Structure formats: structure tokens, C-alpha cells
Amino acid sequence: MTLNTWIDLVYLLAAIGFILALKGLSSPKHARNGNLLAAVAAAVAVGFTFAYPEVRAHALNLVLTLVAMAIGAAVAVPAARLVKMTAMPQMVAIFNGVGGGAAALVSIVVFLIEAPGKPAVYRIAEILFGVLVGCVSFSGSAIAFAKLQELMTGRPVTYPAQQVINGIVGVAIVALAIGTLVTGSVPLLVATAVLSLVLGVIFVLPIGGADVPVLISLLNSFTGLAVAASGFTLNNNLLIIAGTLVGASGMLLTRMMSKAMGRSLSNVLFSAFGSVVTATGGADGSGETRTVKTGTPEDIGVLLAYAHKVVIVPGYGLAVAQAQHTARELADLLMERGVEVFYAIHPVAGRMPGHMNVLLAEANVPYDELKEMDEANPEMATADVALVIGANDTVNPAAKNTPGSPIYGMPIINADEAANIVFLKRSMRPGFAGIDNELLFDDKTTLLFGDAKDTLTKLVAAVKNA
Amino acid sequence: MSTGILEFLTIFVLAAFVGNEVIGRVPSILHTPLMSGSNAIHGIILVGTILIMGEARGTVQITLAFLAVILATLNIVGGFVVTDRMLEMFKAKPAERAAKPESGDGSGDAGPGGAK
Numbered sequence: 170m171t172l173n174t175w176i177d178l179v180y181l182l183a184a185i186g187f188i189l190a191l192k193g194l195s196s197p198k199h200a201r202n203g204n205l206l207a208a209v210a211a212a213v214a215v216g217f218t219f220a221y222p223e224v225r226a227h228a229l230n231l232v233l234t235l236v237a238m239a240i241g242a243a244v245a246v247p248a249a250r251l252v253k254m255t256a257m258p259q260m261v262a263i264f265n266g267v268g269g270g271a272a273a274l275v276s277i278v279v280f281l282i283e284a285p286g287k288p289a290v291y292r293i294a295e296i297l298f299g300v301l302v303g304c305v306s307f308s309g310s311a312i313a314f315a316k317l318q319e320l321m322t323g324r325p326v327t328y329p330a331q332q333v334i335n336g337i338v339g340v341a342i343v344a345l346a347i348g349t350l351v352t353g354s355v356p357l358l359v360a361t362a363v364l365s366l367v368l369g370v371i372f373v374l375p376i377g378g379a380d381v382p383v384l385i386s387l388l389n390s391f392t393g394l395a396v397a398a399s400g401f402t403l404n405n406n407l408l409i410i411a412g413t414l415v416g417a418s419g420m421l422l423t424r425m426m427s428k429a430m431g432r433s434l435s436n437v438l439f440s441a442f443g444s445v446v447t448a449t450g451g452a453d454g455s456g457e458t459r460t461v462k463t464g465t466p467e468d469i470g471v472l473l474a475y476a477h478k479v480v481i482v483p484g485y486g487l488a489v490a491q492a493q494h495t496a497r498e499l500a501d502l503l504m505e506r507g508v509e510v511f512y513a514i515h516p517v518a519g520r521m522p523g524h525m526n527v528l529l530a531e532a533n534v535p536y537d538e539l540k541e542m543d544e545a546n547p548e549m550a551t552a553d554v555a556l557v558i559g560a561n562d563t564v565n566p567a568a569k570n571t572p573g574s575p576i577y578g579m580p581i582i583n584a585d586e587a588a589n590i591v592f593l594k595r596s597m598r599p600g601f602a603g604i605d606n607e608l609l610f611d612d613k614t615t616l617l618f619g620d621a622k623d624t625l626t627k628l629v630a631a632v633k634n635a
Numbered sequence: 636m637s638t639g640i641l642e643f644l645t646i647f648v649l650a651a652f653v654g655n656e657v658i659g660r661v662p663s664i665l666h667t668p669l670m671s672g673s674n675a676i677h678g679i680i681l682v683g684t685i686l687i688m689g690e691a692r693g694t695v696q697i698t699l700a701f702l703a704v705i706l707a708t709l710n711i712v713g714g715f716v717v718t719d720r721m722l723e724m725f726k727a728k729p730a731e732r733a734a735k736p737e738s739g740d741g742s743g744d745a746g747p748g749g750a751k
Contacts, residue, residue, distance in 0.1 A: 191654070191673060194669045194673070195657070204672050204675070204722055208675070211679055221686065224685055230697065231689075233697065233704075237688075237705045238704060241704065245709045245716065257671075257721060261667075261714075265677075267706040268710035272680050275703055278700050278703070282692075386666075386670050389677070397647060401640075403687070406643070406646055410646060411677060414657070418673055422661070422673075523667040523668065526664040527724045541664075
């Protein structure tokens with residue numbers, strides 16, 4: 170066998186590793202091993218790539234490759250290790266974006282190498298696809314990162330003539346792409362790349378912060394497709410298989426995520442056009458000052474201590490305040506007093522599906538105290554207290570009652586059915602989706618303002634004294 | 636090279652079907668780790684960037700390829716490490732939770748069987 174055949178064989182094994190890894194990642198038992206398997210497969214494949222004589226032909230290029238890898242690893246490892254659990258979603262967004270950028274750059278360099286030789290139309294098409302999708306994924310992920318990191322507003326960004334502008338950019342990209350196909354001109358390809366970056370930005374801007382996780386999943390799928398396109402241009406089976414696997418499974422995962430929010434994917438991506446106006450209009454319309462009921466920690470402590478059943482509904486506010494340990498302390502204290510306590514976890518509580526489970530697992534909350542929404546909702550009507558900690562949109566009855574609302578149709582935790590509702594909130598600011606919550610004004614509702622960790626600590630003390 | 640395109644298309648189509656089948660019915664608590672894990676898998680573009688660096692000539696090509704290798708390394712290394720950290724949290728630690736010794740029996744810490 171020739172050297173190339175050996176390398177291809179290793180690539181095949183790596184591809185099998187990736188398939189098994191994805192399978193493992195979809196079951197709680199094998200998820201961690203699945204990820205390790207994928208990492209090993211990737212490392213072996215990367216290692217064997219250096220066996221290609223072309224890769225080692227020029228010492229300077231080889232050295233630069235190793236230097237670049239060292240730089241990348243030196244940045245990535247600490248970033249991934251030190252990032253707070255609450256900031257994981259934006260970390261995924263940024264790592265996804267750079268992958269898309271890498272795929273686009275590969276396609277661009279291939280084009281630079283081959284352009285003088287008048288490449289065949291199908292090769293230019295492969296390259297264009299890689300550049301376009303990779304660039305959209307890169308700039309789109311950057312905006313998603315900015316939204317999640319709160320470098321910019323999490324609300325949908327809309328401006329006049331938005332759809333017209335989007336249309337013009339879209340048409341321009343198609344025209345430039347056709348021009349590149351016909352002429353094989355480098356400047357035209359570069360212009361296509363730049364406009365694709367713009368497209369990524371304007372595609373993501375109108376998507377509301379609460380929907381960004383679904384968006385990241387979609388962009389993840391896009392990057393997979395861009396990698397597959399690079400595989401076509403480089404005649405590399407491993408890139409085609411890995412990229413396509415991620416592209417296909419990512420698309421399916423994206424649809425599952427939007428289903429978990431009770432929405433269609435197109436609704437998630439395009440609902441901002443028009444619906445935002447009604448949402449803000451509704452909030453302003455009921456402009457007469459309404460009063461909310463606030464309580465002292467002592468009042469609420471007594472309420473909790475003498476309840477039979479308390480349901481804790483955690484949200485992003487709990488995560489931000491790093492209050493998961495204190496929440497568990499309160500739950501344990503109540504359980505010692507014989508109160509039935511469980512956590513009701515909305516599928517998108519936190520910033521991403523499953524995010525809250527990860528955070529509570531970090532605080533060693535046992536699995537059997539965590540109930541998924543479908544399991545928790547039938548029990549809400551019999552609960553004495555729904556203790557909503559830093560959550561808002563996921564308990565907003567507007568999702569059930571207000572057809573004009575942007576979150577209408579999203580399944581929620583039915584906190585409104587509990588006999589009493591206690592909100593631990595930082596302020597009256599609306600949630601991530603930017604919509605007012607009727608439940609805050611309900612007669613059954615008591616509010617306790619402050620940082621979740623702070624208020625929970627006070628509640629723990631109050632329950633001890635009750 | 637042009638005979639290869641059909642072969643590659645075949646692989647592409649088959650891989651698309653596998654990708655759709657393999658993740659099956661994933662529970663919603665694993666949506667984020669799965670996304671993150673597949674994010675790391677497409678970091679295999681690193682292989683592509685290494686290959687292209689081998690063929691790059693001249694300052695422009697080499698600079699772009701250099702940048703591509705850095706970005707791809709960020710994707711693959713960061714992706715796997717972040718996913719592993721997420722999944723680390725899923726390990727149930729029942730023993731740690733029941734660590735409070737009920738009574739000093741001497742052998743009390745040996746058997747976590749009666750925890751709860």
C-alpha cells in the first residue's frame with residue numbers, strides 16, 4: 170500500500186469514530202466517552218495528516234503550521250477551561266464561528282492557488298459554497314456571541330427597509346457568485362466573501378436573544394456544510410464525512426430545539442419582522458401604573474417553611490448570581506422540614522437547552538429532584554408555592570394567553586397555577602425576550618427584589634428561624 | 636479529478652443520512668452538549684488547513700493559511716474542552732451528597748449503600 174492509502178485508511182477510522190461519537194453524545198450515559206472518542210479520532214487524523222509529503226515539503230510552511238497550532242491551542246485551552254458555566258453558550262458560538270472562518274479561508278486559498286489555471290466551473294462552485302457559508306457562519310456567530318455576552322442588546326434589532334436591504338444584499342451575492350463562476354476572477358470572489366460576512370450580520374441582528382441558542386445550532390450546522398465543501402475542494406473524504414455529519418445532525422438538532430420551544434424554525438428566524446412592534450405596543454398600551462406586591466424575606470420564609478409542596482423554577486438570573494448552591498441549600502433545608510420540593514426545568518431555562526441541568530448538576534442537585542417541564546406542569550396546580558428564581562419568560566402566561574406576543578405558543582412552566590407565586594428578581598426589567606410578564610402583577614404573586622444569591626441567603630436564614 | 640466528484644457526492648449523500656439517523660431521539664438536556672460536541676467535530680477542518688498550508692506559496696496565501704490554522708485549532712481544541720467540561724457536570728455524585736456521617740461507626744464511610 171502507498172503512504173496515501175494508509176492515511177486514507179486512518180481518515181476512514183476517524184470518520185467511524187466521529188459517527189460513534191455523535192451516537193454516544195445523544196445518550197446521557199455515553200455522552201462523555203463519545204466526546205473523548207471524537208477528540209482521539211480528531212487527534213489521530215490530524216497527526217497522520219503530517220505524513221503527507223506535501224505538508225512537509227517546505228520547512229517554512231511546516232514550522233508556520235506548528236506555530237499556528239501552538240497559538241490556537243494556547244488560546245483555546247485556557248479560554249475553554251476558565252470560562253464560567255454561565256458563559257458556555259457564547260463560548261460555543263465563538264468556537265463555531267472560527268471554524269466557519271477557517272473553512273472559508275481554506276476555500277479562498279485554494280482559489281488563489283488555482284485561479285491562474287482557469288479551474289472548472291464545478292470547482293469554483295464548491296469553493297464559492299465554502300466561502301459563502303463559512304463567512305455567514307463566522308460573522309453570524311460573532312453577532313450571536315455579542316448578544317449573549319451582552320456586548321450589544323439582546324433584543325431583536327430592526328430598522329426601516331430591513332427586508333429591502335436584506336434582499337439587495339442577497340441579490341448582490343448571487344450576482345457576484347455568478348460573476349465569479351463565469352470569469353474565475355479573484356476580486357469578485359473576495360467581494361462575495363465580504364458581502365457574505367455582511368449577510369451573516371444582517372441575518373442574525375433581528376433574532377431575539379432568547380432565540381439565539383437555536384440560531385447557534387443552525388450556524389453550527391452551516392459550519393459543518395462549509396467544512397464539507399472544503400472537503401470537496403481538497404478531495405478529502407474525512408472533511409466531507411465529518412462536515413456533512415455535523416451539517417445533517419445539526420439541522421435536525423436545530424429543529425428539535427425549536428420544537429422544544431413550541432415554535433417552527435422559520436418562526437424563530439424571521440418572527441422579529443413585525444411582531445416586535447405589537448409586543449412593545451402592548452407594553453406601552455397598558456401604561457397605567459400598576460402595583461406589584463413585594464414581600465420581606467421573613468414573610469416569604471414563613472410561607473415556604475409551612476408549605477407542603479414547593480416548586481423551584483430556576484432561570485438565568487440564578488445562574489448569573491451563581492446562586493445554584495444557595496438554592497440547593499434552601500431546598501435541602503425545606504426538605505428537612507418535610508416540605509416536598511422539586512425543581513421544574515424549562516427546556517430552554519438559562520440560555521440554552523439543557524443549560525440549567527448542567528448548572529444544577531454543578532451544585533450537586535440530585536437528578537430525581539429535577540423535573541422536566543412536561544413532568545412538572547401537571548403538579549403545579551397542587552403546589553403551595555412556585556418559587557421563581559431569576560426566571561421570567563419561561564413562566565410568562567402571555568405564551569398561553571396573548572396571541573400577539575412574540576413568545577406566544579412557547580410552552581411554559583405553569584407557575585401561574587400554583588397557590589402562591591414568589592419571584593426573586595433583580596428588578597422589574599423584562600426578561601431576555603423583552604416582554605412584560607403579567608404574572609408579576611397577579612394577586613397571588615409576591616416579589617422579592619435583589620441579587621438571587623443574596624435574597625436566597627436571607628430566605629435560608631428566615632426559614633431557619635420560622 | 637472529475638471522475639472523483641461523483642464518488643464524493645455519494646459519500647456526501649450517505650453521510651447526510653447517517654448524520655440524520657445517528658443522533659436519534661436525544662433528550663433535551665443533552666441538546667447543548669450535543670451541539671457543542673458536533674461543533675468540535677467540524678473543527679476537523681484543521682486537517683484541511685494543514686493541507687492547504689503545505690501548498691500555500693507567497694505572502695498572501697501563507698498569511699491566510701496561517702490564520703486558517705489558528706482559527707481551526709481554536710475550534711477543535713476549544714470545542715472538545717468545553718464539551719468535556721459540560722459533560723463533567725453530568726456525573727452524578729451521590730456519595731458526596733450523603734457525605735455527612737450519621738454516626739461515628741468507624742466503618743461508616745466505607746458503605747454508601749444506606750445513603751439517603
